[in-house]
Amino acid sequence: MKLKLPRYVMCLLLHLNLFTLSAQVSDREITPDSIIRILKTSSEEFSKLTKEGTEKGIHLLELAENLGEAIGDPYLTILINREKISFFFNNEDTINIEKYLAMNLAIINKLDDNRQLGLYYEDFGVYKHSQEKREEGLAAMIKAEQLLNKYGRVEDAIDVNYNLSIEYLRREKHKLSIIYGKKSLNAIRKAKVKQNRRKNLYLFLAQDYTYLNEYEIAKKYFDTLEIEAPTYDNDPHYKGRLFSGKGFYYEEIGDYKNASLFYKKSSNSFFTYHAQRTKKVTAALILSSQLNLQEEENKRIIIENELKEQQLSNKSYIILLGILIILGLVILSIVQYNISRYKTKINKLLKRSYEELMEANRKVDNALRVKSEFLDSVTHELLTPLNTIKGTTFLLQKEELTKRQINQIKLINVSSDYLLNLITDVIHLNDLEKGMLELKNEEFDLKSLLNNLIDSSLMVNNSNDNKIHRNIDVNIPDIIKGDAVKVSQIFLNIFDNALKFTRNGDIYITILLISKVNHKVQVEFSIRDTGIGMTEKQIHKAFETFHQGSVKINRKYGGTGLGLSIVKKMLKLQGSDIVLESKPTEGTSVVFIIDFDVSKAIEDTDCDDNITDELSTGIHILLVEDNKVNQLITEKIISNYGFCCDSANDGEEAVDMVKKNKYSMILMDIMMPKMDGFEATKHIKIFDEKMPVVALTAISEKLNKEKFTEVGIYTILNKPVDPELLYQTIMKYCDKSTTKSTFL
Structure with missing residues (x-):
């Protein structure tokens, strides 16, 4: 415990000193100059290279950063960030270096200040060199030198030319190293700051001239170094570099005795430097570890105290919360029970409604089916007499009539056309509402x-x-x-x-x-x-x-x-x-x-009258129709075109007649007693598969499309039949070359 007492006393005195400094700053008005003085003091403390100096420098740097945030001056913020970047360089903290570089670049872009941009590229170049990315670092340094040479102050040229001189010395580009080294020395003389840089610059120039075999100039810079900057006894790293440079100089001029002497001194100095460096790094690591441990311990104690305080203050609230939770659970249970009962009731109602809906759907389906069947029956019953009327008027028009009779026939045609259009509209509307109408793609003019x-x-x-x-x-x-x-x-x-x-x-x-x-x-x-x-x-x-x-x-x-x-x-x-x-x-x-x-126009081939007559005499039609009046009228229409026609009263009779006779085509009614047209066609196709069967019916084509296709009906003609369309259909399907179904 006695061993630890001096360190704690030292820390206490340090914190008191910092507190006094902060109080002094607070008592006065905070200005950028006062913050700059704090930064200068922080830099001086870091330069002492002692543990106490490092701790004090860190606290002063953090104080300056906090005060800078309060003022909000962007240029002051850039300066503070540069000091932080310098501190992180010494501690090799690359993450924070990148962070503060990015912060400075963002501020500089808003300010549009080329001098500050040059200083940023200088810091960025040093950072890239530390990361062994020398090409990126050199490019940044060159950019910084160009900007600062044009927009910067005299003192701004010191470090950037100093760093370029070092880089070109390492790359053995000695002429460029000499140029930038002299620029840096010239800036030091004019600005009268950073005098400690001179000894390094004299050494760089002496080494450059030695490599260039200009030994007299090199000797001159070594002598100048002894005169203007002789204080290097406390810096073993610099002594090592100096003795190494002199050793190389004497080796080049052939004085191997002095060369050996200075190489030995260089070796001893570097050994001393690395020993001190190792000791400092170890001490810094130990100090950092101790500080981290102490900080973690303090955090733990603070957290424990806060937890205890929170536990004591919340004890009553926890009890109250427990009571409220219990009451809430009781209420939730009651609500859940009521919801469960309600859900059970709703589920029963939904089940009943679902069953009723299914029953309603079944009834609707049945109603639609009955409606379709009813529509077929009604249209058949309406169109069948209309077929008779239309056929009769067609035949009467072929007779010699008086003017009065012609007018009466026209009235009959108008009335029958009106009824036909009405029925057709109802059928089409029904098909459209069901989405059963399909578009055809046929050629026409x-x-x-x-x-x-x-x-x-x-x-x-x-x-x-x-x-x-x-x-x-x-x-x-x-x-x-x-x-x-x-x-x-x-x-x-x-x-x-x-x-x-x-x-x-x-x-x-x-x-x-x-x-x-x-x-x-x-x-x-x-x-x-x-x-x-x-x-x-x-x-x-x-x-x-x-x-x-x-x-x-x-x-x-x-x-x-x-x-x-x-x-x-x-x-x-x-x-x-x-x-x-x-x-x-x-x-x-x-x-x-x-x-x-x-589409390309299809030119109808003009048929020779003799060929048409020859076809007509060889065509034998079987008409299957249960309505006697329609039979008579349709037979007359077919006969007027020069075709032979037999009639069957139902499907069974039609099947028997096809077995006994040879027909060119069959006109088949669909709705008939004993055997309907679908069944009759199916039987006929068994023993005469290629027989053209054309439906002559009033039932809906769309509703029965699958049945027409299934039994092999070629196409359909709707009642009342158009005589001209009937003639074209007969001529089409009685052609010997037509051998397969074309119903669509």
């Missing part, structure tokens, strides 16, 4: 199609005496690929509305080619009329199903209100939309755009 649609509609619907102005772009390719049927439905719905809601007015039809890129074309359809127009409210509801604006409009103009709803859904199916603009009494404008593929 859009310009001819539109002209035919306009002419046909005018023959039937232009009772309002409207003037039609059509403008169909001639640049539209002759043959394009798309869904001709849906394009026709979209166009006719809009055009028929324009005809219906316009009286003695004008209708402008404009079809323009917008673009043609990479075998794709965009066509804009515009139909504008001068009819009754619509209000904003009517425009918003125009695309709703069964909406016609008002009961008055419905009674006056008729219709179902399905047209625009179907148009919008069909355009959406093709990735397009419709733009509708209208004002009451001013008319309506409808615009939409459809994309098509470009």
Whole structure:
């Protein structure tokens, strides 16, 4: 214990001394000059190379840093950081060196001060040399010398040229070493500071001139060294370097006796230096270890005291907290129990709701299935008599009729077409809502199609005496690929509305080619009329199903209100939309755009009449139809085209007739008693796989697509059948080369 007493007394006196110094600084106003004085005192304490001096220097440096932060002067902060960097160099603390270098660079960049930047590169170069990164260090030093030579003070040139002289001496570039050494000496003489640098510079110059074989100049610098800087007795490291330089000098001039003497002195001096250095390092490590241990011990004691104090002060709070936790757990248990009961109840309700939902879904599925079956049945029952009506009017048109009879037949055609369009709209709307309609990609002539649609509609619907102005772009390719049927439905719905809601007015039809890129074309359809127009409210509801604006409009103009709803859904199916603009009494404008593929026109080969007659006489058709009236009418249509036709009343009879006779094609109704068309086709395909079977039916194509494909039906014709389409189908599938199903 007695051995430790002097050290503790010493530390106490040191802290008292520092406290007094801090109090003196605090009593006066803190200025940059006072902080600079503290830094100078700290540097002096470090230069003593004693343990007490080192401790005092550290405390003064930290005091200066704290006071500098309070003032906030950036230049003072840079100066303090440079002193810290110097301290860390001596302690080989590379992490803190990099930290303070980065801090200085950040401040200098904000100040945009070239002198401070030069001083930074000087510190950075010294740091890189200490890391053995000599090329980076030399580059930084050269940059520092250039900046300080231009922007620095006289004293700034001392250290940077001093360091460059050392570096070039090591690299054996003695002429450059001499240049920078003389620059440093000149700066010392002018600034009258850092006089202790002279002895090293004289030694560097003496060594440089010795290497350059300029022995007289070298001798001159050795003599100058003895005269101007003889005080080196207490610095064994410098003595070792000096004696080594003199030994080399005498060796070069051939005085080996003196060379040997000085080499020996150099060796002894270096031995003494390293011994002292080892002792200092050991002492520093011991001191550092002791200080660290003492600091850790103090921290431990402080933490223990804080913990004890905290434990005492929080004892009552811990008890209170325990009580609150217990109460909280009790309340949480009660809440959890209630939640559990509630969850059980909810789960039972959810289970019941799920079961009800599943039952509702099952009912909905059944309802949808029944709806589809009902729709097939209803459309079949409606389209079958319509087929009779359409077929009868077609046959009557072939007879010689009076003008009155011709007009009556036209009325029948108009009425049957209206009913057919209504049924078709309902079927299409149902298919669109289910997402069952698919786009076809077939070749057709859009310009001819539109002209035919306009002419046909005018023959039937232009009772309002409207003037039609059509403008169909001639640049539209002759043959394009798309869904001709849906394009026709979209166009006719809009055009028929324009005809219906316009009286003695004008209708402008404009079809323009917008673009043609990479075998794709965009066509804009515009139909504008001068009819009754619509209000904003009517425009918003125009695309709703069964909406016609008002009961008055419905009674006056008729219709179902399905047209625009179907148009919008069909355009959406093709990735397009419709733009509708209208004002009451001013008319309506409808615009939409459809994309098509470009296709090469298919030129129909003109058939020789003799060949057609030859084909007609060799074609034998089997018509399978349970409705006697439809049988009769369809037979007459087929016979009028010059084909032979037999009829079967149901599927069973058709199978028997195919077994006994050779037919070119079979027209098969689907919904029949005894055996339906699907079953009959399946039986026929067993013994005549290549027999072309075409469905002639009123049931939905989309709903039964898989069945048509499965049994091998080539394609379907919807009732009421179009005689021209029936003829084309017969000619197509009765060709001997057609041997496989083409139903899509």
